Amino acid sequence: MxxxxxxxxxxxxxxxxxxxxxxxxxxxxxxxxxxxxxxxxxxxxxxxxxxxxxxxxxxxxxxxxxxxxxxxxxxxxxxxxxxxxxxxxEKHQAAQVRISAITALISSLNDEQHKLRDYRKTVQIAVDDIVKQHDEQARQLPPGSTLCMDVWEVSRMEELQALNSAIEKYEEQKTAYLAELRTILEG
Missing domain, CATH: 1.10.287 (Helix Hairpins)
Structure with a gap:
């Protein structure tokens, strides 16, 4: 000018x-x-x-x-x-919109992960109780006998494994979004 x-x-x-x-x-x-x-x-x-x-x-x-x-x-x-x-x-505004969307996704993933971790703690406590009860019952049995877990106990353990894998999946998604966010900020 x-x-x-x-x-x-x-x-x-x-x-x-x-x-x-x-x-x-x-x-x-x-x-x-x-x-x-x-x-x-x-x-x-x-x-x-x-x-x-x-x-x-x-x-x-x-x-x-x-x-x-x-x-x-x-x-x-x-x-x-x-x-x-x-x-x-226009380019900066498009990048800002993408950054906002990624930030919202990361925040949503963090919320879901937090909820899953809280629920996992609850399930873990129940599974730990089941394992303790199972161990106590196994100690009371005569040697050479076996103790079977019922279906509910097994499903709780499978649920715990599913929660752990879901939390890991969310962590991988969050890492991918953070990498994309770094790429946008550096570019």
């Missing part, structure tokens, strides 16, 4: 300099005209007006055209810079 402002200042200085040069060049014939000519009449005044109009109109029109072209080029440049800024903003 500073470059554009400096460029506009130099452009204005150029216009002022051209105006002084043209004014100086025109002042010589005008001064000569008034000094050596007889008293001006309406006819002579009209000729002087035509002279100024014929000389200054194309110069002013040319300066206006140059100024218009410069303005259009400046607007094109600013429009392109705005387009690049919007594209960069």
């Amino acid at each position: 500073i470059l554009v402002e400096n460029n506009n200042k130099s452009f204005v200085i150029l216009y002022v300099a051209i105006g002084f040069v043209i004014g100086g060049i025109l002042s010589i014939p005008i001064a000569t005209w008034f000094y050596f000519s007889p008293a001006p009449t309406f006819e002579i005044n009209g000729q002087i007006g035509d002279f100024f109009g014929g000389i200054l109109n194309p110069i002013v029109a040319l300066m206006a055209l140059v100024w218009l072209v410069k303005g259009v080029k400046l607007q094109q440049k600013e429009l392109e810079e705005t387009k690049f800024a919007l594209q960069a903003s």
Whole structure:
């Protein structure tokens, strides 16, 4: 933006300099005209007006055209810079949305893992009680006899194994999401 402002200042200085040069060049014939000519009449005044109009109109029109072209080029440049800024903003916004989604998934996985761990503690306590009871009953049996666990006891132990594998699965998913999050943040 500073470059554009400096460029506009130099452009204005150029216009002022051209105006002084043209004014100086025109002042010589005008001064000569008034000094050596007889008293001006309406006819002579009209000729002087035509002279100024014929000389200054194309110069002013040319300066206006140059100024218009410069303005259009400046607007094109600013429009392109705005387009690049919007594209960069769009990329960052898309990355931010993805980061938010991954963060929400990780938070959800953490909540589920916490619930599963709490439930696993409950099941673990029940399984530990079952194992203790089973060991006590096995000690009371005569040597050489066997003790079978009932279906409920076995299902609780399988449930504990399933909980452990589910917790591990959530941990793997969380690790994958964290790796993706690191990739987004580094890129």
